[in-house]
Amino acid sequence: MAPNFQRLADLNRRAFLCRAGATVGTAALASLLNPSLLRGAAAAASGNKWPGVVQPLHHAPKARRIIQLYMSGGPSQLETFDFKPKLREMDGQPMPESITRGQPSALLQVAPRLTCLGPQWAFQRVGRSGQEISEIFPKLQTVADELCIIRSMRTEAINHDPAHSYINTGSLIGGRPAFGSWVNYGLGSESEDFPGFVVLTSLGKYTPVQPISARHWHSGFLPGRFQGIELRSKGEPVFYAQNPPGVSNGQQRDLVSTVRELNQLQAARVDDPEIATRIAQYELAFRMQAALPGLMDVSNEVRGVFTLYGCQPGDGSFASNCLLARRLAERGVRFIQLYHREWDHHTTIKESIASSAAEVDQGMAALIKDLKRLDMLKDTLVVWNGEFGRSPMAQDKGRDHHQQGFSVWLAGGGVRPGVTHGATDELGYHAVKDVVHVNDLHATILHLLGIDHRRLTFTHQGRDFRLTDVKGEVVRRILA
Numbered sequence: 001m002a003p004n005f006q007r008l009a010d011l012n013r014r015a016f017l018c019r020a021g022a023t024v025g026t027a028a029l030a031s032l033l034n035p036s037l038l039r040g041a042a043a044a045a046s047g048n049k050w051p052g053v054v055q056p057l058h059h060a061p062k063a064r065r066i067i068q069l070y071m072s073g074g075p076s077q078l079e080t081f082d083f084k085p086k087l088r089e090m091d092g093q094p095m096p097e098s099i100t101r102g103q104p105s106a107l108l109q110v111a112p113r114l115t116c117l118g119p120q121w122a123f124q125r126v127g128r129s130g131q132e133i134s135e136i137f138p139k140l141q142t143v144a145d146e147l148c149i150i151r152s153m154r155t156e157a158i159n160h161d162p163a164h165s166y167i168n169t170g171s172l173i174g175g176r177p178a179f180g181s182w183v184n185y186g187l188g189s190e191s192e193d194f195p196g197f198v199v200l201t202s203l204g205k206y207t208p209v210q211p212i213s214a215r216h217w218h219s220g221f222l223p224g225r226f227q228g229i230e231l232r233s234k235g236e237p238v239f240y241a242q243n244p245p246g247v248s249n250g251q252q253r254d255l256v257s258t259v260r261e262l263n264q265l266q267a268a269r270v271d272d273p274e275i276a277t278r279i280a281q282y283e284l285a286f287r288m289q290a291a292l293p294g295l296m297d298v299s300n301e302v303r304g305v306f307t308l309y310g311c312q313p314g315d316g317s318f319a320s321n322c323l324l325a326r327r328l329a330e331r332g333v334r335f336i337q338l339y340h341r342e343w344d345h346h347t348t349i350k351e352s353i354a355s356s357a358a359e360v361d362q363g364m365a366a367l368i369k370d371l372k373r374l375d376m377l378k379d380t381l382v383v384w385n386g387e388f389g390r391s392p393m394a395q396d397k398g399r400d401h402h403q404q405g406f407s408v409w410l411a412g413g414g415v416r417p418g419v420t421h422g423a424t425d426e427l428g429y430h431a432v433k434d435v436v437h438v439n440d441l442h443a444t445i446l447h448l449l450g451i452d453h454r455r456l457t458f459t460h461q462g463r464d465f466r467l468t469d470v471k472g473e474v475v476r477r478i479l480a
Contacts, residue, residue: 326367
């Protein structure tokens with residue numbers, strides 16, 4: 001017998017859910033349609049309004065959210081966090097062939113003679129911890145005791161696009177879910193009014209600028225509702241978020257409700273998780289219409305905050321995005337990713353990297369201080385990274401891409417403050433002590449969120465996939 005769609009349309013929401021069946025798909029749909037259903041014991045225990053698949057958590061978490069400061073283009077570790085006196089001594093001399101033989105580098109293919117390029121800026125030991133940080137980061141030096149610097153990172157790619165893919169998705173293969181999507185899928189969102197995964201971008205003055213792609217924050221084979229949503233950092237954060245002229249909120253609500261009912265009818269006929277995504281995204285968009293003005297209205301900020309960040313809110317700068325990231329974190333956004341596109345320094349690295357550093361230094365130091373002021377740093381993990389580092393060999397007056405050893409830092413969220421982990425060799429080519437692979441970094445961050453990276457999986461095409469694939473070890477020595 002053909003289904004009576006008119007009768008279904010006449011049912012109220014609760015009756016529809018009762019008659020739609022008890023499958024996993026309809027149960028998930030029910031939770032999307034009725035937020036009150038999520039406020040049961042499990043949701044209350046986790047603090048989530050939209051809990052993910054890891055319920056309960058695999059172990060007690062130290063962090064509730066991630067703010068990732070992504071220096072797109074590959075910042076040089078040798079001018080930022082990994083000072084090499086021996087490299088400075090050998091400036092202009094041939095790079096020992098014993099170090100470079102058989103190594104992946106574009107320079108090895110085109111340069112008849114590889115020469116050492118010494119660090120272009122001085123470093124200082126700062127803070128009670130004596131962390132060694134470049135002078136190009138004077139503001140960041142003031143929060144050195146909050147930083148956990150890892151000097152022994154390695155990745156699998158030497159070109160920008162696959163390297164972006166690897167550090168964002170754990171795979172060189174395109175189409176895999178982004179890190180933020182995995183976190184959103186595993187933990188869910190603490191916010192009803194904003195996506196669980198938000199992306200902000202800023203553009204520096206240095207050119208050329210390497211492109212970034214929306215696939216770096218895509219959900220891949222996870223349901224579409226877990227993908228990152230880009231908010232514009234200047235002007236309206238989302239196009240067409242406001243009602244068009246002549247349309248009231250009530251009329252908009254009627255439209256969204258009608259579309260939801262049509263989608264419900266389709267969901268009753270076919271088992272397609274993307275229908276649930278469509279319903280959830282319509283509802284989220286409607287709630288965001290009301291919430292976005294409050295996010296962007298900074299009139300309630302305490303005195304001195306804009307001076308602390310050194311920005312005019314909404315000016316599109318990295319510093320403004322740092323302030324916006326803190327406000328998103330306060331509103332329950334789980335994963336916030338800030339790209340600053342200005343770090344591909346193949347030539348004139350001394351001047352270029354100083355310019356790039358000046359554009360991010362105050363904002364990231366202010367973010368750490370502000371989170372600490374609000375007592376949020378203890379459960380907010382701040383991660384600073386690029387897709388790879390730069391070579392100790394000269395390329396003109398700059399540096400080429402480098403994957404064998406580079407630096408990142410973390411702060412808050414359960415990591416040990418004021419420590420330096422790992423080391424590269426005396427010329428800064430190879431990570432040689434306490435090596436941390438990108439998969440290890442991902443495993444460690446998931447661990448801080450209360451997730452065992454080996455148990456966060458999704459079945460796709462007959463195989464259980466995970467962010468760390470078949471690799472990854474938690475770096476326990478950096479845990480607080």
